[in-house]
Amino acid sequence: xxxxxxxxxxxxxxxxxxxxxxxxxxxxxxxxxxxxxxxxxxxxxxxxxxxxxxxxxxxxxxxxxxxxxxxxxxxxxxxxxxxxxxxxxxxxxxxxxxxxxxxxxxxxxxxxxxxxxxxxxxxxxxxxxxxxxxxxxxxxxxxxxxxxxxxxxxxxxxxxxxxxxxxxxxxxxxxxxxxxxxxxxxxxxxxxxxxx
Numbered sequence: 001x002x003x004x005x006x007x008x009x010x011x012x013x014x015x016x017x018x019x020x021x022x023x024x025x026x027x028x029x030x031x032x033x034x035x036x037x038x039x040x041x042x043x044x045x046x047x048x049x050x051x052x053x054x055x056x057x058x059x060x061x062x063x064x065x066x067x068x069x070x071x072x073x074x075x076x077x078x079x080x081x082x083x084x085x086x087x088x089x090x091x092x093x094x095x096x097x098x099x100x101x102x103x104x105x106x107x108x109x110x111x112x113x114x115x116x117x118x119x120x121x122x123x124x125x126x127x128x129x130x131x132x133x134x135x136x137x138x139x140x141x142x143x144x145x146x147x148x149x150x151x152x153x154x155x156x157x158x159x160x161x162x163x164x165x166x167x168x169x170x171x172x173x174x175x176x177x178x179x180x181x182x183x184x185x186x187x188x189x190x191x192x193x194x195x196x
Contacts, residue, residue, distance in 0.1 A: 050164040050174055051181040059185045062146065062192040066139045073135065077128045084121050091117065150188050154180075 057063055095110050102110065151163050158180075166174060 047158075047160045048162045048164070049158070049160045049178045049180045050166045051179070051184045053165040053167060055181045055185060056147065056165075056188070060143075060147075060188045060192070062188070063143050066143055070132075070136055070139065073132060077132055081121075081125055081128065084124065088114075088117055088121055146191070147184070147188065150184070150191060154183065154187055 057067075092114060095114060099107055099110075155163065163180070164170075166179075
């Protein structure tokens, strides 16, 4: 008896799912045809838009400025560390040239000095790397906040439920009908020029 009840329940559930499936997709056919023909973003309770993140990186003037600042800082850090490493390498080479002529105590003293110099270099390298990463994080967070603030303003009269940053790793299908990238780039650059 229990087996019969389970079988009947499964049949009822399958029929219910089939009816819901039919109703859902029958209603969507009319909505889809009106979307395609009208070429306007459909209205309704649930609206989604996206923007191309790489376009923002390439066209938002403030973002490009931040990238240039960070690149200049990375190059300056690299140059400074290169100079320090050059000094250290010169000292190592000088030591190797005269090591044979030095006593064991002098060799040990020089090796100790070189090890301290190497540790100081590694400490400086780590400090500069940490500072750079911290500065990079803060500046990119500032860019992100500017984009978020702009999108809040932009969305006041648009009524989107979600606005996504399109990424090839996350998006498998996107309809260009919902692409707001040109609006976002234009608006961000206009705000940036006002604040300059």
